[in-house]
Amino acid sequence: MARRKIEETPVINSDYAYFDLEIRPSKIHRWGVYAKEDIPKRRRVMEYTGERISRRETKRRSDLQHKLIYLFTVDSYWCLDGAVGGSGAERVNHCCDPNLQALITGGRIFYVARRDIKAGEELTIDYHFSKDVERVPCKCGSKICRGTINVLG
Numbered sequence: 001m002a003r004r005k006i007e008e009t010p011v012i013n014s015d016y017a018y019f020d021l022e023i024r025p026s027k028i029h030r031w032g033v034y035a036k037e038d039i040p041k042r043r044r045v046m047e048y049t050g051e052r053i054s055r056r057e058t059k060r061r062s063d064l065q066h067k068l069i070y071l072f073t074v075d076s077y078w079c080l081d082g083a084v085g086g087s088g089a090e091r092v093n094h095c096c097d098p099n100l101q102a103l104i105t106g107g108r109i110f111y112v113a114r115r116d117i118k119a120g121e122e123l124t125i126d127y128h129f130s131k132d133v134e135r136v137p138c139k140c141g142s143k144i145c146r147g148t149i150n151v152l153g
């Protein structure tokens, strides 16, 4: 019998979204988050939620490669793991010239528009992976693509 892994379509938890957003297949990587309405520059777009975990637990989970992408550093001790209780923000793909930036305030992470975003655009953020971890190639296609999701230098 053929075994096929069927992935459920991820969804946005609208409790944490300030605009109408949706998840659909992306050209960058698997699923992406898209604006369903225009979003003005500097507005909060959504909150990045997930299980709050310690530095030690972050280290343990990031050794499981497939989870790396959903771990978001809040400060020198805490991380949020968007794989558990994620709002959908964990599905925002990396781009070297993104239309979102992260705002960390009061132990929470908000994605804010770096520029005006048009309805239908895919939302993107710079993951800023450490230069000290394994290089992950980037295919974001932007003119200033640095070729890797990691920071250089």
Ligand SMILES: [Zn+2]
Binding pocket: 095, 096, 097, 138, 139, 140, 141, 142, 144, 145, 146, 147, 148
């Ligand atoms: Zn890139």
